[in-house]
Each structure stands twice: as structure tokens, then as C-alpha cells.
Amino acid sequence: AQSVAQPEDQVNVAEGNPLTVKCTYSVSGNPYLFWYVQYPNRGLQFLLKYITGDNLVKGSYGFEAEFNKSQTSFHLKKPSALVSDSALYFCAGGGTTSGTYKYIFGTGTRLKVLA
């Protein structure tokens, strides 16, 4: 069965420090991987995705993600965190053998950036 795991329920980081939100995956075929951000009482906003090619994917609001095939990971990173980055982050993924309706979403990681 396919799965996407976010091992940390919450990540705390000081403003200005680098942040990492972790995601690991298990999918059929080659992976398609996504990161979304959710602010309170709002929908999910797309940040970035990995399809193929460069292992470092750049996205919105200064976020980037590193795809690591050997570790089956797709961690979200930002060099310098802002208080406004505090939100709930979801990793999602699917494989080349399945469509969008088979995407699996992680349980979410709450990021808290402390001033």
C-alpha cells in the first residue's frame, strides 16, 4: 500500500533560523510529491512539487524541498524562517502508476516560528 508519513506533529524554530519539515514516502513506480500549506480555517495552498529532474525543487514564499530517492524522503526547507510561516504543512504523494485520486496526504506538521 502507498503511504506518506510526516514523523513530526510539530516543529518549533526561532525566527531567522533554517527550518526543515520532514516527509517520507512509499509509492508504486516513480514518485510525484507535493507540499501544501494550510493557515487556520483556510484551504490548502500549493507550495511546490517534484515530478522528475533536479532533486532540489524551489517553490513559493522561499520554500524549497529536497528529493532523496535512496532515503525515500522529500523534506521541506527554508533558509530563514519567518513568524508568518507558522502554519500546518502537508506532504502528499502518488506514483506513476496511479492518478490524482490515489494521492496520499500525510497527517500534517504544525510549524511554529518563534519571534
Place this chain on the structure above:
Amino acid sequence: DGGITQSPKYLFRKEGQNVTLSCEQNLNHDAMYWYRQDPGQGLRLIYYSQIVNDFQKGDIAEGYSVSREKKESFPLTVTSAQKNPTAFYLCASSSDRGPGNTIYFGEGSWLTVV
């Protein structure tokens, strides 16, 4: 502006009542989805539709129904058969359902049973 509009934002349902959540998109996307979000859980797929007049059950379709009479619209009805309907409901769309397509979300609707 292109996007996905959900309404109402907040809805209260009495026991034994059916309620309908509206979802409209002007992105010209073929595929549309309904997800349910509960605290501490990932998103779970309720129904999806690839084309007009066609839709498929997702992982938790019991107690829900949908229709797709127009490309732009994909309303979700939460029926009285859904025993635990209190949740945040997200409508979404993508250009099609092929692998690798990005799914875009609406702002969500809160449903509470009173």
C-alpha cells in the same frame, strides 16, 4: 480571479437532515474532488469526478452523494446516513486526473452537527 469557491463557510446540521455544500471552479479543470479533514488526520477522499455526469467513490463515500451536471460545479450532499459528519470539507480540482497533476483547493467549509 481564477479559483475554487466553496459555500457556505460554516453550516450547521440537525440530526436526520441532509445538507449540501457548494463548490464552483472557474479554472476550466476537468477533474474535481471532495476531501474530508479531521484533526490529526490527513485528508481523506470522499468522491471525485473526471468529467461531467461521471463520478467515482473515494475512500469514505458512505453517507455522502455528489453530482456533476456542469464542468464548473461539483456539489456535495451530506446525508443523514453519515453518522459523524462534523468536519472540515475541502473541494479541489486539477486539470485532469493523470499522474503528476497538481490538485488545487478551495477555502473549505465547516460542517457541525447540532
